[in-house]
Amino acid sequence: MSKGTILVTGGCGYIGSHTIVELIQSGYEVVCIDSLINSDQESLRGVEAITGQAVKNINVDLAKDHAAATIIELGIHFDGIIHFAALKSVGESVAEPLKYYSNNIKSLIAALEIAGHYSTPAFVFSSSCTVYGQTDQLPVHEDLPFMTTGSAYGRSKQMCEQIMMDACNAPGATGKVISLRYFNPAGAHASHLLGESPINVALNLVPVITETAIGKRDSLTVYGNDYDTRDGTCIRDFVHIMDLARAHVLALDALLEGRQKNIFEAYNLGIGKGVTVLEAIHAFEKVSGVALNYSLGPRREGDLPAMYADNRKISEQLQWQPQFNIADIMRDAWAWEQVRSGK
Numbered sequence: 372m373s374k375g376t377i378l379v380t381g382g383c384g385y386i387g388s389h390t391i392v393e394l395i396q397s398g399y400e401v402v403c404i405d406s407l408i409n410s411d412q413e414s415l416r417g418v419e420a421i422t423g424q425a426v427k428n429i430n431v432d433l434a435k436d437h438a439a440a441t442i443i444e445l446g447i448h449f450d451g452i453i454h455f456a457a458l459k460s461v462g463e464s465v466a467e468p469l470k471y472y473s474n475n476i477k478s479l480i481a482a483l484e485i486a487g488h489y490s491t492p493a494f495v496f497s498s499s500c501t502v503y504g505q506t507d508q509l510p511v512h513e514d515l516p517f518m519t520t521g522s523a524y525g526r527s528k529q530m531c532e533q534i535m536m537d538a539c540n541a542p543g544a545t546g547k548v549i550s551l552r553y554f555n556p557a558g559a560h561a562s563h564l565l566g567e568s569p570i571n572v573a574l575n576l577v578p579v580i581t582e583t584a585i586g587k588r589d590s591l592t593v594y595g596n597d598y599d600t601r602d603g604t605c606i607r608d609f610v611h612i613m614d615l616a617r618a619h620v621l622a623l624d625a626l627l628e629g630r631q632k633n634i635f636e637a638y639n640l641g642i643g644k645g646v647t648v649l650e651a652i653h654a655f656e657k658v659s660g661v662a663l664n665y666s667l668g669p670r671r672e673g674d675l676p677a678m679y680a681d682n683r684k685i686s687e688q689l690q691w692q693p694q695f696n697i698a699d700i701m702r703d704a705w706a707w708e709q710v711r712s713g714k
């Protein structure tokens with residue numbers, strides 16, 4: 372029996388498509404909305420190949436006027452909403468802040484309007500560790516106040532969390548919200564039928580590593596090796612995409628089973644262990660047997676020396692435990708890169 376129908380916005384994207392696999396395999400039905408601004412529908416073919424279920428995409432830009440009304444007119448009842456749809460390039464958001472505020476905030480408001488129309492009890496939001504801003508209190512805990520963040524992207528996530536709190540505290544509101552603050556999602560589904568395939572240039576470290584190894588890029592630059600870390604390079608918290616995807620199902624289950632007391636709850640979603648950029652590169656070289664062409668370059672403006680999660684809250688309250696480590700991430704990301712490059 373179906374556990375309910377879940378609206379997944381941004382479902383053709385990297386995290387959305389992997390989460391749809393977990394949702395289907397956990398007994399949920401899925402409706403996907405994606406404007407395809409940073410994806411294509413090929414990912415849904417991967418979902419079908421893995422789960423045996425076809426998922427249709429409704430191509431709507433949620434940031435456009437009347438987007439919520441367009442979806443509501445379809446008359447589909449949603450038991451829960453997972454809102455992934457957003458633009459996510461930190462650098463681009465510095466250059467084009469209005470594009471980021473407009474897209475990320477208007478699309479959230481549309482998703483909340485849809486939730487309000489159906490009195491949807493469960494709303495899960497894709498937040499980011501960037502909300503903590505320039506903090507040096509490590510590992511970061513959910514109770515830390517938001518600090519200044521250097522990008523419109525980060526500020527749009529801070530604003531989105533405030534908007535959701537206001538919306539679910541409004542008189543008559545019935546829904547509850549979980550905001551999942553992702554650290555560094557990476558890797559691919561173990562079937563290697565699904566992985567990260569951005570339409571725009573890949574910027575995250577792991578796809579940059581695999582694209583360099585396969586020859587799509589000549590070399591990789593490590594930005595800064597003079598930080599106060601164990602090997603001088605930045606520390607990040609890489610979390611396997613399927614561990615991340617599973618957390619969304621745990622969050623939905625908790626909301627739909629009425630186990631969440633507070634109206635709004637935020638959880639860090641990282642494995643809680645920092646890996647340096649050089650350790651990540653060496654982990655890749657070990658699992659792939661490929662020597663990576665990389666060089667050490669100057670620091671990049673805005674990069675924090677280290678960022679990793681205190682993940683006790685999600686472990687205690689949602690029983691989430693990561694099952695994969697950096698070697699698993701590199702193994703799956705490399706296998707996926709070879710599949711998508713036809714090698």
Ligand SMILES: NC(=O)c1ccc[n+]([C@@H]2O[C@H](COP(=O)([O-])OP(=O)(O)OC[C@H]3O[C@@H](n4cnc5c(N)ncnc54)[C@H](O)[C@@H]3O)[C@@H](O)[C@H]2O)c1
Nearest residue numbers: 381384385386406407408409410432433434456457497499
């Ligand atoms: N990947 C990361 O490193 C990371 C880290 C922290 C947070 N996040 C957040 O997770 C979410 C998903 O990220 P992702 O890595 O899967 O990115 P992605 O670009 O692969 O997926 C986002 C999807 O949303 C769609 N989209 C964007 N704006 C839309 C709109 N207005 N209407 C409809 N569809 C729209 C895009 O076409 C894309 O398919 C985003 O909110 C992102 O900010 C990602």
